[in-house]
Amino acid sequence: MSLIKGETGDWEMVIGLEVHAQVSSQSKLFSGASTAFGSEPNTQVSLVDAAFPGMLPVINKLCVEQAVKTGLGLEAEINLVSIFDRKNYFYADLPAGYQISQYTRPVVGKGRLVLDMPDGSSREIGITRLHLEQDAGKSLHDQHPTQTYIDLNRSGIALMEIVSEPDIRSSEEAAAYVKKLRSILRYLGTCDGNMEEGSMRCDCNVSVRKPGGPLGTRCEIKNVNSMRFVMQAIDYEARRQIEVIEEGGTIKQETRLFDSGRGITRPMRSKEEAHDYRYFPDPDLLPLELDGAWVQQLRSAMPELPDAKKARFVSQYALSPYDAGVLVDELASANYFETVAKGRDAKLACNWVMGDLFGALNKLGVDIANSPVKAESLGELISLISDNTISGRIAKDVFAAMLDTGKNAGAIVEEQGLRQVTDTGAIEQAIDAILAKEGEKIAEYRSGKDKLFGFFVGQVMKATQGKANPALVNDLLKKKLAG
Numbered sequence: 001m002s003l004i005k006g007e008t009g010d011w012e013m014v015i016g017l018e019v020h021a022q023v024s025s026q027s028k029l030f031s032g033a034s035t036a037f038g039s040e041p042n043t044q045v046s047l048v049d050a051a052f053p054g055m056l057p058v059i060n061k062l063c064v065e066q067a068v069k070t071g072l073g074l075e076a077e078i079n080l081v082s083i084f085d086r087k088n089y090f091y092a093d094l095p096a097g098y099q100i101s102q103y104t105r106p107v108v109g110k111g112r113l114v115l116d117m118p119d120g121s122s123r124e125i126g127i128t129r130l131h132l133e134q135d136a137g138k139s140l141h142d143q144h145p146t147q148t149y150i151d152l153n154r155s156g157i158a159l160m161e162i163v164s165e166p167d168i169r170s171s172e173e174a175a176a177y178v179k180k181l182r183s184i185l186r187y188l189g190t191c192d193g194n195m196e197e198g199s200m201r202c203d204c205n206v207s208v209r210k211p212g213g214p215l216g217t218r219c220e221i222k223n224v225n226s227m228r229f230v231m232q233a234i235d236y237e238a239r240r241q242i243e244v245i246e247e248g249g250t251i252k253q254e255t256r257l258f259d260s261g262r263g264i265t266r267p268m269r270s271k272e273e274a275h276d277y278r279y280f281p282d283p284d285l286l287p288l289e290l291d292g293a294w295v296q297q298l299r300s301a302m303p304e305l306p307d308a309k310k311a312r313f314v315s316q317y318a319l320s321p322y323d324a325g326v327l328v329d330e331l332a333s334a335n336y337f338e339t340v341a342k343g344r345d346a347k348l349a350c351n352w353v354m355g356d357l358f359g360a361l362n363k364l365g366v367d368i369a370n371s372p373v374k375a376e377s378l379g380e381l382i383s384l385i386s387d388n389t390i391s392g393r394i395a396k397d398v399f400a401a402m403l404d405t406g407k408n409a410g411a412i413v414e415e416q417g418l419r420q421v422t423d424t425g426a427i428e429q430a431i432d433a434i435l436a437k438e439g440e441k442i443a444e445y446r447s448g449k450d451k452l453f454g455f456f457v458g459q460v461m462k463a464t465q466g467k468a469n470p471a472l473v474n475d476l477l478k479k480k481l482a483g
């Protein structure tokens with residue numbers, strides 16, 4: 001638990017997150033209009049999305065399937081009967097004057113999500129619910145000096161609102177929560193998790209209390225759109241609340257905005273109550289009834305998810321929980337690693353993937369799916385190290401050449417003549433040549449300056465262009481220097 005020091009002692013943060021995740025689907029929740037990102041404004045708007053009088057919504061089965069899969073991924077209760085409600089409010093980019101959402105009976109109930117903390121520990125956070133709802137359109141304030149434009153392309157796109165229990169206790173945990181949730185959504189293919197394009201947005205509910213005391217009044221920070229901003233917004237907000245309380249004030253429940261330019265939160269509106277929205281069941285839509293057998297089918301077709309994969313990587317490959325956690329974060333990295341490790345030294349494979357490969361990809365700014373070195377190819381390099389064809393040191397050069405040329409490891413080793421020298425005769429020759437020149441150093445070594453051993457090894461490696469087998473060099477040198 002991370003506590004914050006105040007004037008009056010320690011304080012504890014209490015955080016609950018509401019994540020809006022855009023459902024991966026080619027068409028909208030209640031219309032056939034396209035959901036493609038980045039199109040010309042108002043080109044993907046059906047009469048339903050524009051709320052023309054008399055238009056009727058028709059539920060998109062795929063969106064329901066995606067919500068149920070996500071619920072299963074969060075080990076949550078799936079409600080076989082759920083209800084779509086109208087949430088009424090006026091906004092220029094909401095032409096119907098209401099949003100179709102789920103209120104009293106959401107499609108997914110209580111579940112759980114496990115956080116992996118950077119120190120290797122883990123903690124469970126409760127999921128309160130997941131419901132389906134429509135997204136609103138977008139108001140564009142920067143297109144005209146005195147007017148606001150409305151783009152309805154987003155209007156009617158399916159969102160999953162995933163609500164957590166107030167179980168989160170620090171901004172690091174909040175970031176770990178968003179990261180894990182995104183990972184699960186991507187494994188399932190139910191949301192692309194792209195925060196820059198707005199397909200995942202996060203409302204952060206924050207309150208503070210004395211450790212173990214009753215819950216404080218919360219403020220909700222709307223629409224935070226990156227992991228870094230989630231942390232900044234929460235830390236700022238908790239500090240602000242502590243200062244208000246310690247100066248004798250009280251926290252008003254309100255909705256706030258995060259100003260990422262200044263790193264602060266500021267008030268947007270006082271918190272509305274549920275009854276302000278006049279929720280009622282949408283008379284245009286029947287209750288959503290799911291077939292239990294269909295849910296069962298989805299359950300049995302679930303892929304291996306990050307937590308299970310992590311546990312398997314730890315037991316099957318003897319990786320540390322930390323390494324396994326990094327590898328399973330993205331499915332593409334996990335698959336890449338397994339291809340490299342297949343039939344090989346898993347620890348060595350892990351070091352190469354997480355060290356050299358991730359480092360190189362970072363530098364190049366490409367993701368693992370577009371890696372210039374394919375998994376089979378890196379695997380081959382590792383085999384060459386394991387069977388002593390090349391040393392670990394030479395392997396670094398071979399890897400650099402693989403990145404540059406796209407050639408495979410074996411070809412580079414042969415072309416550049418990088419095979420490790422394991423012929424004792426050749427190594428002895430190199431050692432003799434060096435010892436013949438270094439009489440003084442030999443005497444120093446023999447009189448007790450042990451550290452010089454490294455110098456001799458270095459000279460031999462240099463003379464053999466790094467190709468001599470290091471273990472053999474060590475053995476032979478020891479013998480010769482002793483004699």
Ligand code: ADP
Pocket residue numbers: 014015016017018163164165166167205206207215216217218
């Ligand atoms: P609303 O529908 O008004 O947003 P909810 O009761 O659904 O309110 O809660 C929304 C979020 O606020 C949830 O993620 C919940 O965990 C969180 N939350 C509730 N009480 C607190 C609190 N005292 N401090 C921090 N977060 C809270």
Ligand code: MG
Pocket residue numbers: 018203220
């Ligand atoms: Mg809310």
